Amino acid sequence: MSAKLQLRLMVAVLLLIGFGLTAYKVVVLKFPLTPGEQEQVWTVQAQLRFTADGQPVRAQVNLPGMTQSLYVVDQGSAPRGFGFYVEQSDGFRRGVWEARAPQGDVRLYYQARVYASGGVVAKRPAPDALPDPAPFAEADVEAANDILEDAFRYSADNTGFALRLTNRVFNDITDPAVTTLAGDKAKTADRAALVVRLLQSAEINAAVVRGIRLDKSERKQSLATVIEIWDGTRWQVIDPVAGSVGMPDNFLPWQTGDEFLFQVDGAKDSSLTFSVIRDQISSRSLAIEQGQSKGVALINFSLFSLPVDVQNTFSMLLLIPIGALVVVVLRNLVGLKTSGTFMPVLIALVFVQTELLTGLILFVTVVGVGLVIRGYLTSLNLLLVPRIAAVLIVVITLYLMLSVIGYRMGVEAALSVTFFPMIIIAWTIERMSVLAEEEAMWDVLVQGGGSLLTAILAYLAMTNREIAYLTFAYPELLLVVLAVILVIGQYTGFRLSELRRFEPLSRGE
Amino acid sequence: MIRFASPFALRRAGIVGMNRRNVELIAQNNPRHLYPLVDNKLITKRVLAEHGLDAPTLIGAVRLTGQLRDLPAFLEPHKRFVIKPAQGSGGKGILVVAGRDGEAYLRPSGVAFGFDELARHVNNILSGLFSLGGKNDVAMIEEMIDFDPVFEGYSFEGVPDIRVIVYKGFPVMAMTRLSTAASDGKANLHQGAVGVGLDIATGRALRAVQFDKPVTTHPDTGADLTRITVPGWDRLTQLSARCFAATGLGYMGVDVVLDRQKGPQILELNARPGLAVQIANGRGMRPRIDAVEALLTTGSAPSSPDDRAAWAKEHIAPL
Structure with a gap:
């Protein structure tokens, strides 16, 4: 079979699989083709880590509850070698993993999809007894009374009392009464505990609620705190950060009062970390996905089944083929000259992190100054490897100077220079410098300009919301990209630049 | 336009x-x-010679720095020659010796230079200064063309x-x-x-x-x-x-x-x-x-x- 025929066959198969899977998802599974209107959807993940030494292990993690504004759907976690179930008793839910004899470093994941729509909130029973707080020490009584009396005077009911008290403890850092009770360096958790203790000593039932504030994607999310009080007729939430009454819309409660956050029996060195990914996907599509997630292999073996932090990585990785496609088109169809084949893609990835304009200015500055210094190194007649190593050190020095000078001058954007991969920058400088010597400065400008243009177009493609959505929701479209690249790989027609280059020959003699 | x-x-x-x-x-x-x-001119030379194709005659090649000691005696009978890197690109690293003046060598322009300068040039070739990617190279010595x-x-x-x-x-x-x-x-x-x-x-x-x-x-x-x-x-x-x-x-x-x-x-x-x-x-x-x-x-x-x-x-x- 000739190479050409093989290629055509392969391209046909790739297109069939790529478009076939996409069509199946769209038609049968009812995936939308566009990201749609952006409702807030988060995937929250708790990672429980511990070291097991062959003993039977029972690991429990308190699970998040719904609120008036957040709807939570547990996603079955399928850890290898562990049994998992959700234990539900009055008022709390726990995820429980059990294994007879696990070994070594174990990571267990609990995932939940959280939607910004009304959740089902179980009605919590009224407290059955008055609180029984630990009394304040002799030295602290006066300060405590000062705060309590002040709060009492400026409020009409339990809620107002609690709000006034919370605001004082959280916001007035220099308040001598507060520093006496909580210390100078009190953390949020300490202050919350103090508020609860004060409230309880005023015979108000109160508890600290810890949870996650859902905002942007975050690999390592720390726990935030709100305070819950019984106002005599119902449970109320006070947000100490906003200084307001009522559950914050984006607060996902995870642990209330004396409940434990997690507990691992039979192992040691346990820790719990949280990460959050904000999806670009409409909640509608996710609802479909959740509905289908039982028994559909295509989804069970999809990106969405991976831990969230890995998903974050892949959403970036999946964009690289798009950048590569841009390079292929510009080099082989347009005939643009670039310095280094895929250097523009790497630069585009940096632009994604630094914003376009900042990235461009930093890139041109570093490469420009680098070229000047490299021009001097030429006169020293250095061997290749020491020369590039020298350029590398020059590049790092430039990073340092740009960061320090930029930061001193109040241009914080200069700090993002460190996103540029140093080795790539060093090689770019080296290649352009050789080009300037062997050809002319003009060729450096042509290639440098071509590289930047390619990087900008790749950046625009990679940051396009629709493209980002398609690559992430339909990774099988990668095969289509592959097919297109294979076809271009055998394209023998003219490049756009050649229509210009050979134009004089087309007019005939 | x-x-x-x-x-x-x-x-x-x-x-x-x-x-x-x-x-x-x-x-x-x-x-x-x-x-x-074709990328290594020394191999090209050998292949051309095997097939009896006309090319500037190869006088010798320097592969190791140690051979530099014997180079003056080796070059003695040759008055006009060219030294170039076997894997050079773009015509870089070519040294033309157009004649002799006693011990000294003459450039085509008539400027004289000593063996130490020639030796340094050969050394640069060997260490890969002119070759693609900085690979170690071989210095070829061939007869100078008497241009038509x-x-x-x-x-x-x-x-x-x-x-x-x-x-x-x-x-x-x-x-x-x-x-x-x-x-x-x-x-x-x-x-x-x-x-x-x-x-x-x-x-x-x-x-x-x-x-x-x-x-x-x-x-x-x-x-x-x-x-x-x-x-x-x-x-x-x-x-x-x-x-x-x-x-x-x-x-x-x-x-x-x-x-x-x-x-x-x-x-x-x-x-x-x-x-x-x-x-x-x-x-x-x-x-x-x-x-x-x-x-x-x-x-x-x-x-x-x-x-x-x-x-x-x-x-x-x-x-």
Whole structure:
């Protein structure tokens, strides 16, 4: 079979699989083709880590509850070698993993999809007894009374009392009464505990609620705190950060009062970390996905089944083929000259992190100054490897100077220079410098300009919301990209630049 | 005003573009494992010698720094020679010794220099200063060409060579590149060198271009470009055609220089020759490639290189 025929066959198969899977998802599974209107959807993940030494292990993690504004759907976690179930008793839910004899470093994941729509909130029973707080020490009584009396005077009911008290403890850092009770360096958790203790000593039932504030994607999310009080007729939430009454819309409660956050029996060195990914996907599509997630292999073996932090990585990785496609088109169809084949893609990835304009200015500055210094190194007649190593050190020095000078001058954007991969920058400088010597400065400008243009177009493609959505929701479209690249790989027609280059020959003699 | 041709017009004109060159001419005709034959000039030299093809005689090669001690005695009988890196690119690292003055060596300009400077140059070659990617290299010492005066007055700097494109053993197109002040003495057409297309049948200048525009005289010397006729053209095309059997490369650029006494000498071979030759000739390469392919499918293609060169003169030149 000739190479050409093989290629055509392969391209046909790739297109069939790529478009076939996409069509199946769209038609049968009812995936939308566009990201749609952006409702807030988060995937929250708790990672429980511990070291097991062959003993039977029972690991429990308190699970998040719904609120008036957040709807939570547990996603079955399928850890290898562990049994998992959700234990539900009055008022709390726990995820429980059990294994007879696990070994070594174990990571267990609990995932939940959280939607910004009304959740089902179980009605919590009224407290059955008055609180029984630990009394304040002799030295602290006066300060405590000062705060309590002040709060009492400026409020009409339990809620107002609690709000006034919370605001004082959280916001007035220099308040001598507060520093006496909580210390100078009190953390949020300490202050919350103090508020609860004060409230309880005023015979108000109160508890600290810890949870996650859902905002942007975050690999390592720390726990935030709100305070819950019984106002005599119902449970109320006070947000100490906003200084307001009522559950914050984006607060996902995870642990209330004396409940434990997690507990691992039979192992040691346990820790719990949280990460959050904000999806670009409409909640509608996710609802479909959740509905289908039982028994559909295509989804069970999809990106969405991976831990969230890995998903974050892949959403970036999946964009690289798009950048590569841009390079292929510009080099082989347009005939643009670039310095280094895929250097523009790497630069585009940096632009994604630094914003376009900042990235461009930093890139041109570093490469420009680098070229000047490299021009001097030429006169020293250095061997290749020491020369590039020298350029590398020059590049790092430039990073340092740009960061320090930029930061001193109040241009914080200069700090993002460190996103540029140093080795790539060093090689770019080296290649352009050789080009300037062997050809002319003009060729450096042509290639440098071509590289930047390619990087900008790749950046625009990679940051396009629709493209980002398609690559992430339909990774099988990668095969289509592959097919297109294979076809271009055998394209023998003219490049756009050649229509210009050979134009004089087309007019005939 | 930038003018663009339509792809159809270029196709009609038989132009070969970069993509076609890479996919059809190079990838299908030049197996990768043959590249070292032409990328390492020392190997090229050996292969050419094995096939009895004319090239500047190799005097010797320096592979190790230790050999430098014996070099003065070794060079004693040779008055005129050239030292160059075996894997150099772009004509870098070439040292020409045009004569002697007692112990000292003389540059073509008449400036004298001592052995220590020559030794340092050889050392730089060995340590890879001039080779692609900085690989360690070998310094070749070969006889200096006694250039034929045919190109006198046609070049701003240096002596031009003649590039013959050989497709599957048939010389299909030829040109010479003349450096100018605008090209800074370099032989690159896009930097302003003059490209002169040579008739594959006669070696006469067909036309000359600088910056894509036809010219009739050299911009610096004023020499009449239309009068260029390369002497010994038959031998030159035959020599080029023979390189196919020697290397096996189906699409190849053969760079030839003219020696006053010995005639055409192969300077180097190129496995990825560019497409500027089409601009210098004012016509596309494709009809010529197709003619060769058509001849090959008939099965009656001439098998000897001399016959192939003769066939090309008769059938390819008019295309």
